[in-house]
Amino acid sequence: MWGAANQIMDGLCSGDAFWYFQPWLIGQGQRWWHHATQNPDNLADLPAVRALAGRGPRDWADSEWPHWEELAYVAPRACDRITGGEDSLEEALNARGHRTYSDPEPTDRPWDSDSLAQIEQRLPRLARLFPRQHYMKP
Structure with a gap:
């Protein structure tokens, strides 16, 4: 999935960007997330992704970027509100032996x-919708 997000974002998908991409994908709805x-x-079928095709990230409006950082904070804030604590979700996950959810x-x-060869093999439709604009390995 990270490779797909990286292809859509023209190679600009860092760890933080992928972290924000995940709630964006969930926010597209259960049908699209599952698909x-x-x-x-x-991802080539998602209307929000198709709307970005043919343009590079520099041409996207801020509202079009496939990331919703704010949505990443909904669950932690809800958990803090319910427990009355701070960082309670992270503490609960750690207590159960789960990796930090933001990793x-x-x-x-x-x-x-x-x-390019691996992208075309693994993500042929996204490779056609989002040809890379920067230097890539053959």
């Missing part, structure tokens, strides 16, 4: 999301 999680190349380190088999 994309079946295969990251399915988007991939857990699948690594691949080079800057390799």
Whole structure:
């Protein structure tokens, strides 16, 4: 999924950007989230993604960027409100042995999301919708 987000964002998807991309994807609704999680190349079907195609990130309005940082704070704020504490969600997750929820380190088999050949193999539809504008490895 991170590679797909990186393709859409023309190689600009850092760890923070991917963290904000995830609530954006969830915010597209259960139908689209589920469709994309079946295969990251399915992001090519999302209306919000298709609206960005043909333009580079420099041409996107702030409201079009596929990230919703604010949505990432809904659950922690709700947990704090319910418990009356601060950072209560993170503490609860840590107590149960879960990794910090803001750590988007991939857990699948690594691949080079800057390799044109690998992108075309793994994400053919996104590669067509979002050809990279900056230097890429062959």
